Amino acid sequence: MDRSGVPPARPEVEGLQAYSAPLEGRRGLLRLDFNENTVGPSPKVVEAIRAIPADHYAIYPEYDGLREDVIAALVPPGTPAGGGLTPSHIGVFNGVDAAIHAVFQAYGAAGDRLLTTSPTFGYYAPCARMQGMAIEALPHRMPGFAFPLAEIRAALAPDASGAVPRLLLLCNPNNPTGTRLPAADVLALAATAPRTLVVVDELYEAFTGDSVLPPLLADAAAAGGDPFARHPNLLVLRSLSKTAGIAGLRIGFAIGAAALVDRVSRVTGPYDVNSFAVTAARAALADQAYIDAYVAEVLRARDWLVTRLREAGVEHHVAGGNYLLLWPRRPVVEVERELREAGILVRSMAGKPQIDGSLRVSLGTPEQMERFWAAYRQIDG
Numbered sequence: 001m002d003r004s005g006v007p008p009a010r011p012e013v014e015g016l017q018a019y020s021a022p023l024e025g026r027r028g029l030l031r032l033d034f035n036e037n038t039v040g041p042s043p044k045v046v047e048a049i050r051a052i053p054a055d056h057y058a059i060y061p062e063y064d065g066l067r068e069d070v071i072a073a074l075v076p077p078g079t080p081a082g083g084g085l086t087p088s089h090i091g092v093f094n095g096v097d098a099a100i101h102a103v104f105q106a107y108g109a110a111g112d113r114l115l116t117t118s119p120t121f122g123y124y125a126p127c128a129r130m131q132g133m134a135i136e137a138l139p140h141r142m143p144g145f146a147f148p149l150a151e152i153r154a155a156l157a158p159d160a161s162g163a164v165p166r167l168l169l170l171c172n173p174n175n176p177t178g179t180r181l182p183a184a185d186v187l188a189l190a191a192t193a194p195r196t197l198v199v200v201d202e203l204y205e206a207f208t209g210d211s212v213l214p215p216l217l218a219d220a221a222a223a224g225g226d227p228f229a230r231h232p233n234l235l236v237l238r239s240l241s242k243t244a245g246i247a248g249l250r251i252g253f254a255i256g257a258a259a260l261v262d263r264v265s266r267v268t269g270p271y272d273v274n275s276f277a278v279t280a281a282r283a284a285l286a287d288q289a290y291i292d293a294y295v296a297e298v299l300r301a302r303d304w305l306v307t308r309l310r311e312a313g314v315e316h317h318v319a320g321g322n323y324l325l326l327w328p329r330r331p332v333v334e335v336e337r338e339l340r341e342a343g344i345l346v347r348s349m350a351g352k353p354q355i356d357g358s359l360r361v362s363l364g365t366p367e368q369m370e371r372f373w374a375a376y377r378q379i380d381g
């Protein structure tokens with residue numbers, strides 16, 4: 001027992017710090033710091049939530065129809081037999097963060113190895129540490145933050161004792177470097193490492209189109225059968241936080257072989273996803289046109305901003321995702337603070353390998369990017 005008198009937690013937890021992100025006081029500001037949708041959901045989502053009768057708040061959530069709606073949104077129209085995707089291929093979680101946590105709880109034992117790249121999304125490492133796993137994070141190839149494909153392939157091979165990584169976490173496109181990996185490479189990595197669970201975090205795939213699902217569904221539609229039959233060790237993560245504008249409601253999906261989704265779902269509670277999230281997700285999934293229009297707007301805004309950055313000679317890196325990296329001339333913490341004073345939130349990447357000294361700026365609408373650019377030029381011009 002330490003001086004607080006509190007009984008010690010598991011040794012792995014004693015060594016952890018709570019995952020903290022600067023999430024307070026963001027309302028009313030231009031939020032370019034968490035890569036969320038910057039405008040909110042479809043009006044149909046708002047209507048659907050408002051239509052929930054108050055007495056339904058008293059009832060535990062029901063998930064009927066949700067998985068079918070996810071499938072309808074994932075499978076291109078006209079695909080024979082829905083590409084073989086069934087509700088048992090779809091896991092539902094309280095945000096993709098909860099899906100990631102569940103993967104580690106279900107699969108990561110003390111001493112197992114997590115293989116990933118660096119820098120990458122900040123929640124993988126704490127999940128590995130809370131399980132007592134070792135972390136092997138391979139740097140991106142410089143210049144340009146290219147995916148270290150040969151290095152990852154080599155690290156997937158058995159070590160001297162015959163052990164292989166328990167988990168490979170691929171963030172595609174990678175947050176925060178935007179690094180893209182073609183779907184064929186993801187599938188090839190999974191096929192060469194059948195003893196490793198390969199998780200591909202496709203949170204930002206809408207902005208690149210580099211998803212493994214279209215080729216898997218097309219193959220299954222052509223040959224008949226299960227889209228994950230040849231990739232039982234592959235799990236795909238998708239969320240509605242970055243495009244559909246419901247990050248605050250918390251819902252995310254894990255898509256993979258039914259037996260894999262079953263295992264990952266065993267470590268969650270029966271009602272971890274609440275009724276508002278389910279209703280909002282079903283309405284959001286039914287309004288794909290709204291999501292497509294938002295993505296198109298973000299891509300237009302990205303082109304506009306990148307042209308301004310080039311003309312002004314601002315050092316930057318842009319690849320996949322609804323974000324880019326900028327290297328201010330002045331100290332990054334001062335620029336971040338002054339942008340906040342101007343009502344604009346961005347994220348300093350201070351301390352992160354390869355991108356120390358940069359700012360990650362989420363991309364929103366063209367008007368929002370114009371506002372950002374006007375303030376940035378004043379502060380770091």
Ligand SMILES: Cc1ncc(COP(=O)(O)O)c(C=O)c1O
Pocket residue numbers: 034035094095096097098121171175201203238239240241247251252
């Ligand atoms: C790469 C990546 N994965 C997962 C998440 C979490 O998404 P969700 O809101 O679905 O929990 C984020 C959010 O920032 C992310 O960037």
